Amino acid sequence: MAKIAVTDGMDKKAVLWLEKAGHEVINSPITPENLLQDGLHGFDAIIVRSATKLTREVIDAAGDGLRAIGRAGVGVDNIDLEAAGAKGIAVVNAPRASTQSVVELTLGHLLASIRHLPRADRSLREGRWAKKEMKGSELAGKVLGLIGFGRIAQSVGRIAQTIGMEVHAYDPYLPPKIAKSQGTRLHKSIDALFSNCTHISIHCNLTEETRHLVNAERIRSMPQIGLDGARCGNHIINCARGGIVDEKAVLNALESGSLTSAALDVFEVEPVDPSHPLLQMEHFHGTPHIGASTVEAQARVGLDIAKNVNALLNQETCDFIVNQQYL
Amino acid sequence: MAKIAVTDGMDKKAVLWLEKAGHEVINSPITPENLLQDGLHGFDAIIVRSATKLTREVIDAAGDGLRAIGRAGVGVDNIDLEAAGAKGIAVVNAPRASTQSVVELTLGHLLASIRHLPRADRSLREGRWAKKEMKGSELAGKVLGLIGFGRIAQSVGRIAQTIGMEVHAYDPYLPPKIAKSQGTRLHKSIDALFSNCTHISIHCNLTEETRHLVNAERIRSMPQIGLDGARCGNHIINCARGGIVDEKAVLNALESGSLTSAALDVFEVEPVDPSHPLLQMEHFHGTPHIGASTVEAQARVGLDIAKNVNALLNQETCDFIVNQQYL
Numbered sequence: 001m002a003k004i005a006v007t008d009g010m011d012k013k014a015v016l017w018l019e020k021a022g023h024e025v026i027n028s029p030i031t032p033e034n035l036l037q038d039g040l041h042g043f044d045a046i047i048v049r050s051a052t053k054l055t056r057e058v059i060d061a062a063g064d065g066l067r068a069i070g071r072a073g074v075g076v077d078n079i080d081l082e083a084a085g086a087k088g089i090a091v092v093n094a095p096r097a098s099t100q101s102v103v104e105l106t107l108g109h110l111l112a113s114i115r116h117l118p119r120a121d122r123s124l125r126e127g128r129w130a131k132k133e134m135k136g137s138e139l140a141g142k143v144l145g146l147i148g149f150g151r152i153a154q155s156v157g158r159i160a161q162t163i164g165m166e167v168h169a170y171d172p173y174l175p176p177k178i179a180k181s182q183g184t185r186l187h188k189s190i191d192a193l194f195s196n197c198t199h200i201s202i203h204c205n206l207t208e209e210t211r212h213l214v215n216a217e218r219i220r221s222m223p224q225i226g227l228d229g230a231r232c233g234n235h236i237i238n239c240a241r242g243g244i245v246d247e248k249a250v251l252n253a254l255e256s257g258s259l260t261s262a263a264l265d266v267f268e269v270e271p272v273d274p275s276h277p278l279l280q281m282e283h284f285h286g287t288p289h290i291g292a293s294t295v296e297a298q299a300r301v302g303l304d305i306a307k308n309v310n311a312l313l314n315q316e317t318c319d320f321i322v323n324q325q326y327l
Numbered sequence: 328m329a330k331i332a333v334t335d336g337m338d339k340k341a342v343l344w345l346e347k348a349g350h351e352v353i354n355s356p357i358t359p360e361n362l363l364q365d366g367l368h369g370f371d372a373i374i375v376r377s378a379t380k381l382t383r384e385v386i387d388a389a390g391d392g393l394r395a396i397g398r399a400g401v402g403v404d405n406i407d408l409e410a411a412g413a414k415g416i417a418v419v420n421a422p423r424a425s426t427q428s429v430v431e432l433t434l435g436h437l438l439a440s441i442r443h444l445p446r447a448d449r450s451l452r453e454g455r456w457a458k459k460e461m462k463g464s465e466l467a468g469k470v471l472g473l474i475g476f477g478r479i480a481q482s483v484g485r486i487a488q489t490i491g492m493e494v495h496a497y498d499p500y501l502p503p504k505i506a507k508s509q510g511t512r513l514h515k516s517i518d519a520l521f522s523n524c525t526h527i528s529i530h531c532n533l534t535e536e537t538r539h540l541v542n543a544e545r546i547r548s549m550p551q552i553g554l555d556g557a558r559c560g561n562h563i564i565n566c567a568r569g570g571i572v573d574e575k576a577v578l579n580a581l582e583s584g585s586l587t588s589a590a591l592d593v594f595e596v597e598p599v600d601p602s603h604p605l606l607q608m609e610h611f612h613g614t615p616h617i618g619a620s621t622v623e624a625q626a627r628v629g630l631d632i633a634k635n636v637n638a639l640l641n642q643e644t645c646d647f648i649v650n651q652q653y654l
Contacts, residue, residue, distance in 0.1 A: 100467050104490065108442050111435030115621075118439075118448040120614040127601030131615040138623045140427050162489040163431065230623045274454030287447040288458040294442075296465045296557045 002067075002313045003042060005030065008049035010072065014302030021310050036061050045309050049073055056083035068312040072305040073292065074098065076322055085326020092308040092320045096151070097301035098292035103155040105291050106201055106239045109263035110160075113235050114139060118285040140164030141228030145197030147213065148204030148240070149174050149184065156201060157184055166227060168196055171204075194218040198226055199235045206241035214238070216249040220258050233260025239291050242266040247278060254281050265291055329394075329640045330369060332357065335376035337399065341629030348637050363388050372636050376400055383410035395639040399632040400619065401425065403649055412653020419635040419647045423478065424628035425619035430482040432618050433528055433566045436590035437487075440562050441466060445612040467491030468555030472524030474540065475531030475567070476501050476511065483528060484511055493554060495523055498531075521545040525553055526562045533568035541565075543576040547585050560587025566618050569593040574605060581608050592618055 004018060006027040018025050030039040032053065040046060041063035047070040048054065054069060059080055069084055071093040084091050112118060115136040123130040144160045146153040149171040157167040161183060168185045170193040179186035187193045190213060194200065200222070204210050214236060222234035236259060238245045247268055253259035261283045267276075270289055278284045292301070311318040321327075331345060333354040345352050357366040359380065367373060368390035374397040375381065381396060386407055396411055398420040411418050439445060442463040450457040471487045473480040476498040484494040488510060495512045497520040506513035514520045517540060521527065527549070531537050541563060549561035563586060565572045574595055580586035588610045594603075597616055605611045619625070638645040648654075 100465050100491065101463075104438060104466055105442050107490075108435070108438030108444055111431060112439050112444050115432050115435050115614070115617065117435055117612065117614060118445040120617065121445040121612040122449070124599060124613045124615060125606050127606075129598030129615045131598075131617060131620065134615060134617045135620045135622065135625075136428075136617070138427050138431055138621050140431070141623070159486065159489050162486050163434075164427065228623065230626070232622065271456030271458075272451060279452050279454075285444065285448040286451045287442070287444060288451060288456045288461060290442065290447065290458060290461045290463070293458065293462045294465050295462065295559065296468070296555065298462075299557070 002044035004309065005040065005043045005046040007046060007052045008072070010047060010306075011299050011302030013299065014306040017303060017306045018310065021306075023310070023313070032058075038063070040066060044068065045070065045313060047072060047305055047309060048078065050075070050078050052078065054079040054084070056080045059083040059087060059089065062087075062089075068092065068309050070094075070305040070309040070312075071322075072301045081323035082326045085323045088327065090312050090318075090321050090327060091323045092305070092312060092318055093322050094301045094304035094308060095320065097304045098297040099151050099155065101294040101297040102152050102239055102291040103159070105265060105287070106152070106156050106203075106237060107159060109237045109239065109265065109285075109287075110139065110144075110199065110201065110235070112285060113237065113261040113263045114232070116283075119282060137226075137230055137232035138164075139199070141230065142166070142199055142226040142232055143168055143197045145169070145193045145200045146184075147171075147190070147193065147200065147202045147210075147244075149179055149186070150203060153201070153203035154178075154182055154184075156203070157182060165199075168193055191218065191221065195221045195223065198223055198232050199237070201237040202240045202244050204240060204244065206243050210244050212243070212246040212249075214245040214249070216246070216252060219249060219253045222258070234258065235260055236262045238263075239265040242268045242270060247276075250284075251277055251281070254278075254283055259283075261285075265289055329371035331636065332367065332370045332373040334373060334379045335399070337374060337633075338626050338629030340626065341633040344630060344633045345637065348633075350637070350640070359385075365390070367393060371395065372397065372640060374399060374632055374636060375405065377402070377405050379405065381406040381411070383407045386410045386414060386416065389414075389416075395419065395636050397421075397632040397636040397639075398649075399628045408650035409653045412650045415654065417639050417645075417648050417654060418650045419632070419639060419645055420649050421628045421631035421635060422647065424631045425624040426478050426482065428621040428624040429479050429566055429618040430486070432592060432614070433479070433483050433530075433564060434486055436564045436566065436592065436612075436614075437466065437471075437526065437528065437562070439612060440564065440588040440590045441559070443610075446609060464553075464557055464559035465491075466526070468557065469493070469526055469553040469559055470495055470524045472496070472520045472527045473511075474498075474517070474520065474527065474529045474537075474571075476506055476513070477530060480528075480530035481505075481509055483530070484509060492526075495520055518545065518548065522548045522550065525550055525559050526564070528564040529567040529571050531567060531571065533570050537571050539570070539573040539576075541572040541576070543573070543579060546576060546580045549585070561585065562587055563589045565590075566592040569595045569597060574603075577611075578604055578608065581605075581610055586610075588612075592616055
């Protein structure tokens with residue numbers, strides 16, 4: 001039996017699951033001050049979301065019994081992976097819980113962009129019947145370019161193919177046979193992806209390599225015309241991480257017409273500043289980082305992280321250790 | 328060689344196609360007064376959209392040479408089918424041109440509803456980062472109910488299945504084996520469809536049988552909970568024809584919570600009155616009847632109707648005669 005601190009809240013079913021597995025769960029926040037003192041003494045594991053910051057200092061202050069850190073979600077920016085590794089503490093996350101939710105949000109943004117959904121609704125609420133201003137284009141017969149071709153992108157691609165799109169991808173870390181088995185054309189350079197695709201959707205991490213990967217020059221190289229000959233324009237979607245898209249470049253491209261629409265769920269600075277110039281653009285629409293904000297993803301993430309932390313505590317194998325290189 | 332009047336405009340490529348087929352095309356409006364006099368004398372065919380009204384009087388006033396009427400679109404409310412039939416004039420339409428566009432708009436509205444896209448964009452533009460208010464639900468694991476199971480609905484169903492939904496349908500005119508071959512459960516009553524489905528999308532014509540088919544009682548019978556156990560709520564989409572949905576019932580259901588969201592592309596009265604109470608609802612969004620408003624559908628409809636009218640003029644078979652019963 002282990003003692004587990006849950007400091008940022010957790011789905012009830014997940015707490016029950018851990019208790020049934022024989023653990024004691026203390027479901028309560030711990031202040032940053034207490035974390036730096038003896039707040040984590042006596043605990044074998046801690047499960048956090050994004051609010052609790054597990055810095056080097058906090059990890060060094062934890063008792064020697066701490067063996068596992070669980071992050072109920074994907075991003076581990078709030079955890080010092082190296083400091084944890086140095087103390088032999090494995091860090092696990094729950095990356096699959098939000099996959100389907102992000103896939104559906106991406107498709108929603110894509111369809112909302114090409115058919116002007118937020119803009120059309122806005123015009124109705126303003127009392128205008130602006131049917132003639134709302135001519136859109138179809139996804140069928142166009143090329144969707146996916147930056148990164150992991151779980152989320154593969155699922156987006158499969159649905160886009162059913163809609164009638166051709167799917168291309170750029171992913172330097174992917175074995176080419178995976179793309180091939182999905183009927184997806186894998187490009188060797190990011191520039192080739194842009195020059196072939198009227199619609200681009202981002203599904204990679206933010207790293208020094210991917211920062212401002214969507215820039216002015218690449219947007220200008222997009223073809224504007226579909227495989228079917230239709231003048232559909234160019235469209236960008238980002239439901240991955242802010243900063244991969246250069247927002248100034250997107251703004252300028254919307255103004256010049258080299259971009260027809262842009263839809264962002266994530267931003268370079270969050271929360272978005274109310275004076276952000278994109279919020280004034282007719283052909284932009286956005287959502288406040290809600291990729292994982294569904295009842296299903298939130299229920300799933302609790303159970304997933306409970307199982308992963310339990311596996312660590314029982315010294316079973318676990319596929320979701322994110323600091324293996326420091327252990 | 329035949330002489331063809333095109334009175335509501337037509338895509339250039341379609342005009343060229345008719346000319347290459349050996350016909351003379353007069354691409355110019357004819358006033359209602361001229362239509363009632365000799366405006367249609369000397370013409371073998373007329374191609375209209377919705378602006379030109381071909382009433383019994385107009386058809387009776389046409390010369391005896393008129394053999395074909397083409398409607399570049401689907402709805403033939405502006406043409407007296409019986410009067411045309413009585414004079415031996417076949418009426419053809421071009422129902423397939425907008426299929427893909429309506430399919431994609433339907434999916435866009437469905438995804439925009441469950442993830443609050445217009446509402447989330449509105450909150451960002453108001454300067455709020457309302458992430459916590461935007462918790463949505465997934466389509467995967469839910470049951471989509473399609474009212475009518477023709478071309479559009481079948482295509483919507485196929486994509487919904489790829490997303491992970493179970494698809495049900497109600498269509499009293501459909502051979503059950505068609506639904507079965509698509510993995511779709513066909514209900515024998517409309518009430519059974521509603522009580523099984525958390526998401527309902529409409530794909531039938533407006534007739535006396537379908538007017539206000541979506542009513543308060545049926546909305547109340549929807550299950551609120553998905554097959555996966557998630558509390559996803561109830562959702563209605565209408566991209567077919569206004570009047571099939573009782574808008575007062577939808578308004579009341581949004582207020583009482585028996586409906587979680589409603590998205591309408593079509594309305595009982597169009598253009599929508601700026602004071603329409605639905606336009607004030609947080610969980611409603613709408614578009615101004617833009618199902619066929621894409622560059623692709625508009626190009627396709629011209630070519631389709633050109634080919635259909637040409638077939639009639641050459642006495643070839645044509646699958647799109649809509650007044651066969653009066654001929």
